[in-house]
Amino acid sequence: MKVNVKSWHAVAQWQWDTGNDQDDDPEGDVCGICRVAYEGCCPTCKVPGDDCPLIWGECSHVFHMHCLLKWISTSSSKQQCPMDRRTWVTAERKVGGSKT
Amino acid sequence: MATEALRSQVGKKWQDSFARLNHGEPGISGLMTFSQASAWVLLTDFVRPRDLNDPAPPNEYNMELVKYAFDLVSQCRRLPAMLEAYLDDVRQYFYLIKRDVDQYMEQYETSLDPEIISRLVYRLFKWFNAWLPISDLGQTIRAAYTLDFQTQLFAILPPSFVSGFKAYCASTLPPFDPDVTQRTLSGEIWDIFEILGLLDRYESVIASVGYEHIETYVLSTCTGKWEAAMLPELRNWMSHKIVPWMLMMYARGAATNDDAVAMLASVGSRFDFHMTKTLCDLRTREIFDIIIDFPESAPALEDLKECLQRVDQRAALVKSLRKANHKRLLHPGADTKLILSQYVATIKCMRIIDPPGVLLFKVADPIRRYLRDRPDTIRSIVANLVGDEDTGDSLVDDNEPPQPLHQIEIEDYSDPNWEPEPIDAGPNFRANKHTDVLGTLVSIYDSNDLFIKELQILLAQRLLAITDGNTEKVERERRNIEILKIRFGESALQVCEVMLKDMTDSKRIDGHVQSQMASIVHPTIISKHFWPMLGSDEIIMPGQFQTFQEQYAKEFSTFKPDKRLRWLPHLGAVHLELLLEDRTLEVDVPPLEAAFIELFSEKNVWSIDELMTRVGPISKGAALKALLTWVDKGVLKEEGDGSFKLLEVAETVKPVDPAPIVEEQKPTVFPAQQHQAEQMRVYWKFIEGMLTNLTALPLERIQAMLHFAPGYDQTIEQLSAFMDAARREKLVDVREGLWRLTTKA
Ligand SMILES: [Zn+2]
Ligand SMILES: [Zn+2]
Numbered sequence A: 001m002k003v004n005v006k007s008w009h010a011v012a013q014w015q016w017d018t019g020n021d022q023d024d025d026p027e028g029d030v031c032g033i034c035r036v037a038y039e040g041c042c043p044t045c046k047v048p049g050d051d052c053p054l055i056w057g058e059c060s061h062v063f064h065m066h067c068l069l070k071w072i073s074t075s076s077s078k079q080q081c082p083m084d085r086r087t088w089v090t091a092e093r094k095v096g097g098s099k100t
Numbered sequence B: 001m002a003t004e005a006l007r008s009q010v011g012k013k014w015q016d017s018f019a020r021l022n023h024g025e026p027g028i029s030g031l032m033t034f035s036q037a038s039a040w041v042l043l044t045d046f047v048r049p050r051d052l053n054d055p056a057p058p059n060e061y062n063m064e065l066v067k068y069a070f071d072l073v074s075q076c077r078r079l080p081a082m083l084e085a086y087l088d089d090v091r092q093y094f095y096l097i098k099r100d101v102d103q104y105m106e107q108y109e110t111s112l113d114p115e116i117i118s119r120l121v122y123r124l125f126k127w128f129n130a131w132l133p134i135s136d137l138g139q140t141i142r143a144a145y146t147l148d149f150q151t152q153l154f155a156i157l158p159p160s161f162v163s164g165f166k167a168y169c170a171s172t173l174p175p176f177d178p179d180v181t182q183r184t185l186s187g188e189i190w191d192i193f194e195i196l197g198l199l200d201r202y203e204s205v206i207a208s209v210g211y212e213h214i215e216t217y218v219l220s221t222c223t224g225k226w227e228a229a230m231l232p233e234l235r236n237w238m239s240h241k242i243v244p245w246m247l248m249m250y251a252r253g254a255a256t257n258d259d260a261v262a263m264l265a266s267v268g269s270r271f272d273f274h275m276t277k278t279l280c281d282l283r284t285r286e287i288f289d290i291i292i293d294f295p296e297s298a299p300a301l302e303d304l305k306e307c308l309q310r311v312d313q314r315a316a317l318v319k320s321l322r323k324a325n326h327k328r329l330l331h332p333g334a335d336t337k338l339i340l341s342q343y344v345a346t347i348k349c350m351r352i353i354d355p356p357g358v359l360l361f362k363v364a365d366p367i368r369r370y371l372r373d374r375p376d377t378i379r380s381i382v383a384n385l386v387g388d389e390d391t392g393d394s395l396v397d398d399n400e401p402p403q404p405l406h407q408i409e410i411e412d413y414s415d416p417n418w419e420p421e422p423i424d425a426g427p428n429f430r431a432n433k434h435t436d437v438l439g440t441l442v443s444i445y446d447s448n449d450l451f452i453k454e455l456q457i458l459l460a461q462r463l464l465a466i467t468d469g470n471t472e473k474v475e476r477e478r479r480n481i482e483i484l485k486i487r488f489g490e491s492a493l494q495v496c497e498v499m500l501k502d503m504t505d506s507k508r509i510d511g512h513v514q515s516q517m518a519s520i521v522h523p524t525i526i527s528k529h530f531w532p533m534l535g536s537d538e539i540i541m542p543g544q545f546q547t548f549q550e551q552y553a554k555e556f557s558t559f560k561p562d563k564r565l566r567w568l569p570h571l572g573a574v575h576l577e578l579l580l581e582d583r584t585l586e587v588d589v590p591p592l593e594a595a596f597i598e599l600f601s602e603k604n605v606w607s608i609d610e611l612m613t614r615v616g617p618i619s620k621g622a623a624l625k626a627l628l629t630w631v632d633k634g635v636l637k638e639e640g641d642g643s644f645k646l647l648e649v650a651e652t653v654k655p656v657d658p659a660p661i662v663e664e665q666k667p668t669v670f671p672a673q674q675h676q677a678e679q680m681r682v683y684w685k686f687i688e689g690m691l692t693n694l695t696a697l698p699l700e701r702i703q704a705m706l707h708f709a710p711g712y713d714q715t716i717e718q719l720s721a722f723m724d725a726a727r728r729e730k731l732v733d734v735r736e737g738l739w740r741l742t743t744k745a
């Protein structure tokens, strides 16, 4: 017998490629600022994904971009990463970089 | 008794009186030859009741002499004694009349022909006139006679006369059957009735004839007829058929039209009330089925509304509907969908009958409590909200403008349209005039959250069922959600927004991916936290499926460099073509089925455990179900040892002839033990209808009502025999003298 797949209506979830393989750790992939999952959206947004993108720091921390920008704009932030208090430097994303 | 002693005593008194009167005046001496005693004798003889059946001609009297004798008696103030003696005679001779009456009644009792009653009445009138003192004797004596005659008459009329009289009255009513000509209405006999005092005595009988006639007419014309307003037609019938009868019965003495109107006012209003009440009772009994038939039955509801304004039966209506709901709707055998749609129909119907909503509130309460306890109620409501494609009918009208839920219900007393709550509103009554049908359904529960959750699950299922990328279908869901947003609020349905956006995005992404690298995979790519959990039986797609997934995921990440795909292989559907040795099959199957059959392309025989280790953590039940799909399609065959074998060559299956279903046609059971009963069959429908509508009736009432049936001529004994036979056939049953239909199990 030969099986020809004529068409396949499949279902998938999209995930941010955060560079950390934390697929199976539900606690791991939340934004450190708003505590909402990366694939959710920041408190000011209603739609996830491209409309509420992530931002990667040189320090390897990842946040919702909107969350980080809001944080950075406060004076108490001193332009530092909220997780490690190192001066925030946005990382250059390598296309398809850390995929397994 | 005018005994001889009395007569002589009277004679002596008479002489004394006469002497006193005369005072020795000689003027009347010429007449003195006519003695006082002779005057008495002549007069008593003259007024003595005579036997109509006596062939001998009545005595001739010199009327001048009679008149003179009367004056003489009168002047002697012996008139009271004279009258008493006369009335004594009437009583004494009344047996003559009784003999006649008995004869007529005997005839009537065998034939039950109301015409005999009419003849009897004419005969009685003849007796009455024959014995009536001439008017010269004065009104007092006539009045005393009339009263006495009536009293005697009532004493001798047998009980069967009442039913005969009733039957006669009934026979003067307009027949229902247009082929039966109505008895010509003659005012004369009614005058006779009146003179004989029958009208006064049997006033209630006459009224009951009218009432029963109206009842039977209403029941026979309106039962089960809900698609047209019946009240106008009934009123028309009343004014054309019943009013003429009433005129004859109650307004014979009217000189002018206005007089007649005035005389009929009270009885007319009672009859109209009875007609309205009969219809009201009927519709009250039918209310559950009327609601089922809504909106076709809307005219019946308008009728009921009008009736309720005249007849205060609101409480009875609530009771009847609650009882029917309890018996026919709120039980485990009823489908939730059915309960909901009947509830919605009830809402709409009760609003027609009673716009303020008091009746609805009272009827709805048990339904709502019952629905609240049903596990699938929310799902059913939500399925309906998003437009159930199975049934196509929606609980919520499209033309009903959607309204936000949970409006603040504070009474606004400054509102010029504010009205106090109806008086029969209970303490818990909340006028929900602002709430639409959906609002009413959702308010079964205390919170909207359950609905929103269920709505999301249902939307997810429906969106994922769109396998062909049909944007039309997605758009329809979007419109649905837009409407629901008005009801539940924008933020509550934000999640649904994202789901819909995922659908459009997926389509766009797939367009791009396919343009770069044609693939048979067309995925729906969902946003993880915005879709409800959709099953957790994750499976590993074997063979070529794995390759398809990897290729597609790679191309996706090329397009969206910061994202990757995580497959949910247990969801979706696969369109396959199986090339077998002797046949080619094209099928649409769920992923697990596809995974299994892919494995069968590796080798022909698999045990179920083997298969399960290849596709991952699934339950044995799920595996078996998927395998049986292929068995049903004739692709796999179950081997005895729990393994399955691919059928490269189809096995011919002998079609099994379904055993012919022999259903014995049971003859309709009718009591037909005798000829009379055979005849009664014709009237069985009539009886059945009667008992359906009036539940329980005494035999006499059934008999009376059957007289309205065209051509009915059975005696009550025959009816009784028939009903007994029907009871043995278990068609009816009798308790405490009341017959009722046996309730069918
Ligand atoms: Zn955040
Ligand atoms: Zn955002």
Ligand SMILES: [Zn+2]
Residues within 6 Å of the ligand: A057, A059, A060, A061, A081, A082, A083, A084, A085, A086
């Ligand atoms: Zn950091």
